[in-house]
Amino acid sequence: MEKMKQSLLDEALGLEEEEEISTSRVFLIEDCVETSGDFVLHHLMKRALSSTDRTGGGGVLLFVALAHPFSHYDRILRKLGCNLIMLRDNNRFVFFNMLKLDCPDGDGTHTIEGGAVELYGRIQKAVEISTSNGCNKGCITIMIDDISLLEIAAHGSANHILNFVHYCHTLTTEMDCSLVMLNHSDIYSSMESPGLILPLEYLADVIIKAEPLATGLATDVHGQLTVAKNGTANEHGRLSYWTRNFHFKVKENNVEYFYPGSRT
Amino acid sequence: MAEMICRLLRDGALDGEYAPALTISDSIHNPFGSYAFNYLLSHLCSNISSSKSQVWALVLIAFDHSPLFYIDLLKSNGLDVAASDKWIRILDCYSDPLGWKDKLLGLGIHVNFSKTEAIPFKDVGNMEKLFTSIVDIGRGVAGPSKVRFSVAIDSVSAMLRHATLGSVSGLISKLRSHGMQLYSSEEFHMEQSGIKFLSVSLEKLMVNQNLVPKVQFNLHLSEKERVDKAKVVLPFEHQGACHFTLLWLQEMVKRSRFMMAGSPSPRGKLTPTQRDPGPLINLLLRLQAARARSTIFVILMMRDLILMRTQMMIWIFDDIDLIWKGWDNIIAFTTELAVELEKLLQALRVTKHMELTTANFCFLRGVGCFLWIQGNLYS
Numbered sequence: 308m309e310k311m312k313q314s315l316l317d318e319a320l321g322l323e324e325e326e327e328i329s330t331s332r333v334f335l336i337e338d339c340v341e342t343s344g345d346f347v348l349h350h351l352m353k354r355a356l357s358s359t360d361r362t363g364g365g366g367v368l369l370f371v372a373l374a375h376p377f378s379h380y381d382r383i384l385r386k387l388g389c390n391l392i393m394l395r396d397n398n399r400f401v402f403f404n405m406l407k408l409d410c411p412d413g414d415g416t417h418t419i420e421g422g423a424v425e426l427y428g429r430i431q432k433a434v435e436i437s438t439s440n441g442c443n444k445g446c447i448t449i450m451i452d453d454i455s456l457l458e459i460a461a462h463g464s465a466n467h468i469l470n471f472v473h474y475c476h477t478l479t480t481e482m483d484c485s486l487v488m489l490n491h492s493d494i495y496s497s498m499e500s501p502g503l504i505l506p507l508e509y510l511a512d513v514i515i516k517a518e519p520l521a522t523g524l525a526t527d528v529h530g531q532l533t534v535a536k537n538g539t540a541n542e543h544g545r546l547s548y549w550t551r552n553f554h555f556k557v558k559e560n561n562v563e564y565f566y567p568g569s570r571t
Numbered sequence: 572m573a574e575m576i577c578r579l580l581r582d583g584a585l586d587g588e589y590a591p592a593l594t595i596s597d598s599i600h601n602p603f604g605s606y607a608f609n610y611l612l613s614h615l616c617s618n619i620s621s622s623k624s625q626v627w628a629l630v631l632i633a634f635d636h637s638p639l640f641y642i643d644l645l646k647s648n649g650l651d652v653a654a655s656d657k658w659i660r661i662l663d664c665y666s667d668p669l670g671w672k673d674k675l676l677g678l679g680i681h682v683n684f685s686k687t688e689a690i691p692f693k694d695v696g697n698m699e700k701l702f703t704s705i706v707d708i709g710r711g712v713a714g715p716s717k718v719r720f721s722v723a724i725d726s727v728s729a730m731l732r733h734a735t736l737g738s739v740s741g742l743i744s745k746l747r748s749h750g751m752q753l754y755s756s757e758e759f760h761m762e763q764s765g766i767k768f769l770s771v772s773l774e775k776l777m778v779n780q781n782l783v784p785k786v787q788f789n790l791h792l793s794e795k796e797r798v799d800k801a802k803v804v805l806p807f808e809h810q811g812a813c814h815f816t817l818l819w820l821q822e823m824v825k826r827s828r829f830m831m832a833g834s835p836s837p838r839g840k841l842t843p844t845q846r847d848p849g850p851l852i853n854l855l856l857r858l859q860a861a862r863a864r865s866t867i868f869v870i871l872m873m874r875d876l877i878l879m880r881t882q883m884m885i886w887i888f889d890d891i892d893l894i895w896k897g898w899d900n901i902i903a904f905t906t907e908l909a910v911e912l913e914k915l916l917q918a919l920r921v922t923k924h925m926e927l928t929t930a931n932f933c934f935l936r937g938v939g940c941f942l943w944i945q946g947n948l949y950s
Contacts, residue, residue, distance in 0.1 A: 420669075431672075431675060470668075508599055508602075
């Protein structure tokens, strides 16, 4: 029963029957203060680390952490059945601790662009090491937690962030990596034309929105997820589009997903 | 419509005319512009490769997708990619638009990226350099100077992130030094195999617009002016669900006996293009005497289920002070225009009776004014 409910998110993400993360390459998770989308990120972390390629090799996760320290993710992923310390030792989990990332502009030596290039360079180097270690291209996932903190580190320069994300996107096409980004959409709710969120939405193959229920707080339902899949071609050249909406409840060790009205 | 655009792009330009230009715009709620772009690009490539097109070559500027994506697209459409270097060149602004990878290469970080025949471009903020590259590449692939080549840009939005609006519009303007655009619409739906356009008749919805005035009068308006401007009801907003066609005056000159072209050149005189100028041109000349320096004359005809409704709009782009000085002349002009218009239409037996319902001036502060006339033609 639990497995079936878990698969509701996988099904919506197009991960249901595939061993690899997906034919979709760019995932954007949007959440808000009332409803955190962290659990979706953790779910995708687990999927990325537990995915296997056709030769049986495991997936590699390059994690750019701006929101939490390693111990936070380690504790949560342990509950989901992943040992990040072991995976890190095996070079399958690369953790970029960016909690203190700051790209000041103006002193000439450390510019915002310089900081973005440096961070991208570290990711690119990690991709290079992973491929040289025998990891197949399709099994490398880059995760950014989260974009809004990256924007703060860049002193609000959305353009530099978009350049950075674009370069990460080139890795998805040239090295067959996947890219997962978390962003807080309500930060931009008061802006007439948010310069960052729209380009990211255009870029994403799958957009996952975590929102509170429109009817207000409920004890049995913690919020709703809307998964919008843009047209991405699968290996047979066919395009797929869909939008799914379902509710969720975050539990101690897992998350329960269900369609509205399906619970008694 | 999609077929019509494919034909337009295939047929190219007549001697002395500008080549057709196409702009595709989409929104986040309907983000399928790239699919329409790929569809039209595929057809254009197919026409070029089979020598059915006027242009001999295509320069594709790739910002949003990698060159490999387009090579796969051509392959999936059955085009001979091996021979494609004879008629297509891809300027790769996607893989390393800012030269970061070159910088990293200097630091010893290198990844063996997929190699393509695309030409790398690593300074996307420099529109002058981009223009030079496009022209050089186009000449290189097209060969002799008389041979035409097409330019396709897969995302102007991406260009605008790296360069100012002025420099981007400057680049596009230089590529095709004029900006008359054809706006059409057609329904489509997305299928698993890709985008499918629903065929509708050409007359269903077609709007021609000239973007040049928008560029020329790109003024900084105050908040109040912006509000006032937003309140001005533009002609196409009257239409509702009716079918309408906005015809260019130049087209009208070609097709009808009584219309005359008003040259939109600054301080230019209205040059009669027919032997018999007719009363309308006399009125326009009188308007000219009212010190309107340039006039663009547009007739809008629309039809609904019951009656023929004619809407005429005369744009007078000019300095507002000069308009005010010529106010008396303009009032006289309006009255006479209404009478003459009725006479003309009756003479042409277009309709039995015409009733002018409104004739108003709408002023856009700092820009000029336009005269808006609406009438009913009873058949």
